[in-house]
Amino acid sequence: MLLFANVDLNSVAPLGSAVYVIDKLVDELDTSEMEREYDLESEKGNEPFHPKTLIKVALYAMHNVRFSLRKMEHDTGFNLGYRWLTGDKGIDHSTMGKFLVKHKERIIELFTQVVALGVEKELIDFEVIAADTVKIRANASYKQFRTREGIRKEREKIKLKITELIENVGNENEAEVEILKKREERLQEALEVLQERIKGKSEGEGPKGKEKVEKKEKINITDFDCLPVEQANGEKNPGYCVTTATDTKHDVITFFELNENNDVQVLPVVLEGSEENTGRAHEIAVADAGFGSVANLEKLEEKGQKALIPDRRYDVEERESTAKGEYDRSKFIYNERSNEYRCPLGKKLGNAGSFQANGRTYDRYANPGACQRCARREVCTKGKYRIINRDRNEAIKERMRKELRKKANRKIYAKRAHSAESPFGQIKHNLRYRIFMRRGNEKIKMECSLLFMLHNILKIGQRLYAE
Numbered sequence: 001m002l003l004f005a006n007v008d009l010n011s012v013a014p015l016g017s018a019v020y021v022i023d024k025l026v027d028e029l030d031t032s033e034m035e036r037e038y039d040l041e042s043e044k045g046n047e048p049f050h051p052k053t054l055i056k057v058a059l060y061a062m063h064n065v066r067f068s069l070r071k072m073e074h075d076t077g078f079n080l081g082y083r084w085l086t087g088d089k090g091i092d093h094s095t096m097g098k099f100l101v102k103h104k105e106r107i108i109e110l111f112t113q114v115v116a117l118g119v120e121k122e123l124i125d126f127e128v129i130a131a132d133t134v135k136i137r138a139n140a141s142y143k144q145f146r147t148r149e150g151i152r153k154e155r156e157k158i159k160l161k162i163t164e165l166i167e168n169v170g171n172e173n174e175a176e177v178e179i180l181k182k183r184e185e186r187l188q189e190a191l192e193v194l195q196e197r198i199k200g201k202s203e204g205e206g207p208k209g210k211e212k213v214e215k216k217e218k219i220n221i222t223d224f225d226c227l228p229v230e231q232a233n234g235e236k237n238p239g240y241c242v243t244t245a246t247d248t249k250h251d252v253i254t255f256f257e258l259n260e261n262n263d264v265q266v267l268p269v270v271l272e273g274s275e276e277n278t279g280r281a282h283e284i285a286v287a288d289a290g291f292g293s294v295a296n297l298e299k300l301e302e303k304g305q306k307a308l309i310p311d312r313r314y315d316v317e318e319r320e321s322t323a324k325g326e327y328d329r330s331k332f333i334y335n336e337r338s339n340e341y342r343c344p345l346g347k348k349l350g351n352a353g354s355f356q357a358n359g360r361t362y363d364r365y366a367n368p369g370a371c372q373r374c375a376r377r378e379v380c381t382k383g384k385y386r387i388i389n390r391d392r393n394e395a396i397k398e399r400m401r402k403e404l405r406k407k408a409n410r411k412i413y414a415k416r417a418h419s420a421e422s423p424f425g426q427i428k429h430n431l432r433y434r435i436f437m438r439r440g441n442e443k444i445k446m447e448c449s450l451l452f453m454l455h456n457i458l459k460i461g462q463r464l465y466a467e
Contacts, residue, residue: 012080018063019081021461022454026056029113034103049091054099055110056085059454065432069093104446111256111449114456115277118252121460128248128412129282131270131291132420133263134427137435138226138238138444145218145228145238148198151191158184186221194219223439227261240436240444243267244452245274247282248419250459253452254278258441263290268299284308286416289315294360297396308413310404311397327380332388336395341365341388345376349388361392423455 013020034051060081061072073093076082083089100107118124146154158180165173165180198217202210220226220238229239243266245255255273259266267287275281285300285307292311300307313322313330322328332341332349341349349365356362364387371377371385380386391397403409427433433451436444 010084013084016461016465018458018461019060019084021465022056022059022063022457023085024465025114025117025457025460026052026059028117029055029110031055031106031110033106033109037102049086049089049095049099051099051103053086054091054096055107057082057091058096058100058450059457060085062431062433062450062454063458067433067437069097072096100446101443104442107446108449111453111456112277114453114460115252115254118247118250118254118456118460119278121464123250123252123460123463124247124254124278125249126247126278126280126282128284128286128415128419129254129271129274130246130248130416130420131243131267131285131287132246132416132424133241133243133259133266133290134424135229135231135239135241136428136433137231138220138223138240139436139439140220140222140226140238142228142236142238144221146187146190146194146221147216147218148191148194148214150218151187151194155184155187158187190219190221190224193224225439225441225444229261242448243270244420244423245270246419246423247278248286248415250463251419251422252456252459253423256448256452258444258448263287264293264296267291267296271300271305281305284412286413287420288416292397292400294391294393294397297400298393301396307400308404308409308416309400311400314401314404324380327376329388334390343367343370343380343386345374347371347374349386352387354392362389363392364389423452426455427451 013023029052031051038048057072057076061067061075064075064081066072066075070093072082073091073096076086077090115124162177162180162184165177194217197219198213201217202213205213218228223238226238226240228236229241230236231239241259241261243257243259243263244253246253255270255277257266257269257273259269271281271285283306285305287307287309289310289312292309292314297307297309300309316322317328317330322330326344331344334341339351343349347367347370349367352364352366354361354363366385366387368385371381374380377385404413431451436447438444438447
């Protein structure tokens with residue numbers, strides 16, 4: 001017995017559905033650079049898939065939590081939504097894989113086009129831009145991290161093992177010798193990358209500083225570009241830190257950047273990148289305390305960019321939940337005119353010299369005589385006397401605190417949590433994208449472009465095709 005059924009493929013892509021939105025908005029993108037590399041005159045093989053078709057399939061697969069290339073191949077053969085996108089054709093996993101790797105730079109450029117589409121469709125209002133960082137695991141094992149000394153020791157073991165195998169002549173050892181040789185080559189390649197990294201990070205440091213960097217700096221043998229990052233549950237895993245800039249009107253991501261687990265350095269980059277992608281700077285930039293360094297506030301002030309960014313101590317001081325209580329640093333009042341601090345018991349701490357750390361100059365304030373006679377010294381400090389260190393431009397941090405305390409600014413800053421963090425919840429919880437599939441910065445950027453492109457396309461689709 002045979003069952004015949006007529007299926008209208010349009011029924012699987014109703015107005016406003018994810019597959020419909022992806023199809024319509026990807027069609028608006030310019031893929032001419034990709035298309036130029038296609039050989040349409042050759043009579044060999046089948047007619048190639050259009051780049052837009054492959055982009056649509058990749059985005060729809062991510063939406064369906066189907067990240068594997070072989071799962072994409074399966075779905076284009078048996079899932080009607082994919083058949084609607086491809087014109088009722090299946091796509092081989094190798095075709096999709098080669099396309100994504102070959103055109104990774106241009107896929108990154110497509111993300112910029114989607115941002116421009118958001119501007120064109122008026123989903124971005126340029127009022128508030130929110131920055132935040134998400135940590136996603138790398139496709140590598142934590143056990144593969146090595147310091148320079150660790151690489152040296154492993155190479156010595158490999159050489160000894162190869163020597164033993166060669167001495168015990170036998171065809172059965174040849175395969176194992178080849179594996180060990182490839183491992184040694186990989187270690188040598190990793191060592192060269194690590195040495196360049198150490199050289200860059202130890203530049204300007206003294207002998208002790210250089211030695212500290214050499215002992216601490218690690219590289220993952222599987223994925224040279226990933227870093228050891230601490231997850232929210234306290235676990236340390238190889239991963240990538242991705243910082244995004246998000247417009248708070250409709251949570252459209254305007255820019256992203258991989259960072260080296262350092263939010264402070266990446267903030268100016270994402271704000272400038274967002275301005276370049278959208279064509280305009282936002283009126284106000286908001287970010288959490290991880291971005292609130294004095295150096296960042298200086299750069300924003302120089303540029304004339306209004307910002308609401310607390311420093312790391314702001315919240316605990318506002319809640320009065322500091323560890324030292326009444327003898328916390330915040331209880332020491334600074335007098336700019338006399339350039340001195342006054343402790344909670346009324347004693348003056350005068351300027352006792354200066355020092356430099358992390359490229360900044362700090363003044364040291366102390367009063368050893370008064371501390372030694374103070375009955376509360378042991379509560380106030382573990383040292384012989386209390387020392388307060390102050391950045392030469394700490395006034396800029398104090399001005400920011402005044403802005404954050406204003407009622408109107410509190411409402412503006414409250415927008416940050418949802419707009420900056422909800423895309424990460426969408427990616428990690430709804431899409432279940434908790435580990436990158438590929439390795440290396442360029443390929444990771446390509447994956448991020450697809451993820452954030454999908455996020456933005458769905459946001460735009462909600463506004464344009466809502467029933």
